[in-house]
Amino acid sequence: MADTRLIQGRYRLLELIGRGGMGEVWRALDESLGRRVAVKCLKPVGLPQGDAAGRVMRERFRREARVAAALQHRGVTVVHDFGEHDGVLYLVMELLEGRDLGQLLEDNKRAPLPVAEVVDIAEQVADALAYTHEQGIIHRDLKPANIMRLTDGTVKICDFGIARLGRDLEQSSQLTGLGVAMGTPHYMSPEQIGAGAIDHRSDLYSLGCVLYEIATGAPPFDLEDAWSVLVGHRDTVPEPPRTHRPELPVFFERIVLDLLAKTPGERPADAGDLRRRLGAGQGPALAYAPGPGYPHGRGAGFGHGAGEVYDSRPPLPGAAPLPSWTRGMTIGHKATGTTVLPSPPPDPASALTGGWTGPAGPHPALLADRAYGPHAAGPSAERLAVLAGRHDAGVNLSRAGRWEEAEETHRDVAAERAQTLGPDHPDTLASRYEIGVALSGTGRAAEALREFGSVTEGRERTLGPDHPDTLAARQETAYALGRLGRHFEAHDLYAAVLASHERTKGDEHPDTLRCRHHLAGNLSRLGRLEEAYGLAREVVRVRARVLGTTHPDTLATRCEVARTLGLLGRWAEALGSYREVEAARARALGPDHADTLAARYEVGICLGRLGRDAEALELYRALADDLKRVSGGADPETLRARHGVGVNLGRLARWEEALREAREVWAIRERVLGPDHPDTLVSRREVAVGLGWLGRWEDALAGYRQVAGTRERILGASHPDTLTSRGDEAHCLEQLGRTAEASELYRRVATLRGERPDPRM
The missing domain is CATH 3.30.200.20 (Phosphorylase Kinase; domain 1)
Known part of the structure; x- marks a missing residue:
């Protein structure tokens, strides 16, 4: 050839x-x-x-x-x-003129496809599978790369039987030693993983994975470690799609979760049944329901001070209880390795030769001039003492939560230290480390990641890879990665830091245990909940023996155990654990200590998850009173508890009271924190929620639009919080009968995620 x-x-x-x-x-x-x-x-x-x-x-x-x-x-x-x-x-x-679903996502920068398009694709694929299954033919390798969307909107399934044959051909040529290396495990059914009997319902599971990905932007278990993905398919309940994308129809989410049932008997009976359910679900009553909001309060929440996820609306009649996986995981990275990659035009002289392996271009080297010579005259001892004092002042500002002032102070000190001592001097890097801490405190995780990464590089050069300061910077880098949803990378980094701690300090050193604590939290965000639970319990056991049962670190890990119990859906056990932590902290630290009050807040969350809204309301009211007495009525934590009061009033359908509470909290937050602060916007949104439930949709629309516009300006058009607000806005338009505008806004959400329009829309 x-x-x-x-x-x-x-x-x-x-x-x-x-x-x-x-x-x-x-x-x-x-x-x-x-x-x-x-x-x-x-x-x-x-x-x-x-x-x-x-x-x-x-x-x-x-x-x-x-x-x-x-x-x-x-x-x-x-x-x-x-x-x-x-x-x-x-x-x-x-010859098909169009793009496969993987390419459509790539064209859209991994943003999900418009809702109407997702449902249409689901219907067409269900029709095709119904036909092929009637012929007794199972695809066995359904994935985005094998589903084409033509320019006229037609959807076609490709590679029946051929993709599986291709894997066998590759193995026979000894091009790979692993069966899954040919493609990806992201779309394999549990029975395929377990080598069980395969029937047409395996294709339905794979289709569920595909629909999940095109509807949310990522597959249900989007982990780049193949083993973790396979274990996820086998053991883990997927996060409901609407936690990623609230504008998805409720009926569609239920269908996708049914397709992803672990056992074939729990899935739709066949593709024909799936097609009927898709058709029946598209009524105005089920077309859309807004998803949960995401407050950004700094206070003690589930892990690293993350805010609780609230659902301001009562549950739908007959709806399943709130799922165990309600937070922690964001949209993961794209599952790579399956999409056909575009290639440059071939050399006519070469025909197909050389085409079986893609060209491996050179990796660009990152070159920087880091040769800083010594200064002719070093800084005076007096000047160094002044800089050290300003550095300590900045640290105290961070401890007081005055992050912006702390950042400004540390930037000034870092700049002067770099000029007088050099950019890689330990003191300079210490100031830059504190800049990262301040950035993290204000929620600017991407900037914090860059700062900690740079500090890590500098400390590795000057102090060595196993120095405690280097490891501290690497651990903060891992934490920032987790805040950005890059949990797989965070896992690898935590594991590397842990190995270094174990090698240099031993298994029971406090730094080693602290790293294990964070690793357990990250495992839960990877969906490896049983491993996270086991590791956290082990850390509790060792910390209790080494530090004592009432040591703050021991109790912090007990909170991590309780958090993981909640993610596993074991809310009653989580409630018991948090109550035990609250009691232990009250004895050791006092009932008014911030950590004790934080544990009480988590007790309220568990009560809400268990549907005990009246008890949760009573708890949050008492907590708000105590926080007001201890810290003042304008303290962020006091306002956070009052926000919980409003949320639970709404869950009890006491919307007039809920609206009054939300308005009061909003007014105080706007005055104290500013109109653009994330907490202020959460309260503004809660006001709009109450207005909607009271039927005042025009007023609700104005509120949602204000929140959406502010979030878009501050966070960007494609940020999940911005898109949540756009979904709220579209829902209001629907309620007002402005369905054309609502539909257009739903379509714009996908465009905003990709930051450029889809030419087919």
Whole structure:
């Protein structure tokens, strides 16, 4: 094939249009019939023509190709011909003008597709699967790369039987030692992972993974560690899609979660049943319901001071209890390795040679001049003492929660220390470390990540990789990664820091245990809840023995155990644990200590999760009174407790009272924190929620629009909080009968996520 671009004297290859793990796809001309076609060339078999295994593989290919060619449905790619040419197996298929779902997501910068488009894709794929399953044919490798969206809106499934054959071909050529390396585990059903019996319901599970991804921007278990992904499919209940994207219809979320049931018997009976449910669900009553809001209060929440996730509306009649996985995981990174990658135009002289492996371009080197020579005259001892005093003052500002002032102080000190001592001097790096702390305190995790990363590099050069200061900076880097939802990277970094602590300090050193504590929290955010629970309990056991049962660190890890119990859906046990921590802190620290009051707040969260809204309301009212007495009525934690009062009044349908409470908290936060502070915006949104429930939709719309506009200006158009507000705005438009505007806004959400319009919309 290197000497000609004509296959079997008939199919002339014109243009390379895709390359993936299995081989290449070419735009070609069928010269016998004068029509344009696509030719998929699988990787070389790598076995001699006379070899028995080669004969079996080639016969398998012919059998699978005949099966694919027999399928005749508008939702299935048509196979015209197949064969072998110079050791390369090929299929001739209809030429599809469009993009596969993986490419659509990439075009949109991993933002989810518009809701209407997602539902339409689901219906069309369900139609195609209903047909193929009736023929007794199971796909077994359904994923975004195997589903095409044509320019006219038609959806087609590709590679029936062929993708699985491609994996076998790759293994036979010893190009990989792992069966899953051919593609990705992100769309495998639990029974595929466990080598159980496979039937048509395995395809339904894979479809559920695909729909989850195109609806939210990430697969249900988007972890780059293959083992973790497989364990997630097997053991973990996926996070409900609407926690990522509140504007998704409730009926659609329920269907996706049913498709992702662990056992086949809990999924829809077949694709026809799925299609009927999709059609029946698209009524005005179920078309949309707003999802939970996400407050940003700094106070002691679940892990690292994260705010609680509130649902300001009563549950829908007959709805399942709140799921165990309600927070912690954000949209993960894209599952890579399956999408056909666009390739540059091929060299006409080379035909297909060299096409089986993609070119590996050189990795760009990051070069920086870091050769800072000593100063001719060093700074005076007096000047250094002044800088040290200003540094300590900045640390005290951080401890008082005055983050902006702390950041400004540390930036000034860092700049002067860099000039007088050099950028890599330990004192300079100490000031930059504190800049990162202040940035983290104000919620600017991306900037904090850059600062801690730079400090880590400098400390590794000057102090060494295992120095305590270096490890502290690396641990803060991991924490910032977690705040940004990059939990897989955070896990690797925590694990590396832990290994260094264990090697240099031993298993029971406080720094080692602190790192294990954070690693447990990150494991829960990866969905590895049982591991997180086990590790946190082990840290509690060791800390209790080494530090004592009432030591603040021991009690902090007991809170992590309780948090993980909540994520596992074991809210009653979580409630018991938090109450024990509250009692222990009250005895050791006093009932008015900030940590004791924080544990009481978590007790209230558990009561709400258990549906005990009246008890939660009573607790938050008493907590707000105590916080007001201890810290004042304008303290952020007092206002946070009062916000909980308003939320639970709403859950009890006492909306007039809830609205009054929300307005009062909003007014104080606006005065004390400023109109653009995240907590202020949360209260402004809660006011709009109350107005909506009281039927005052025009007023609610104005509030939601104000919050959305402010969040867009501060956080960016594609930030999850901004999109939540846009969903609220669209919901109001629906309630006001302005359905066209609502639909357009739903479509804009996807565009805003990608920051550029989809040309097909």
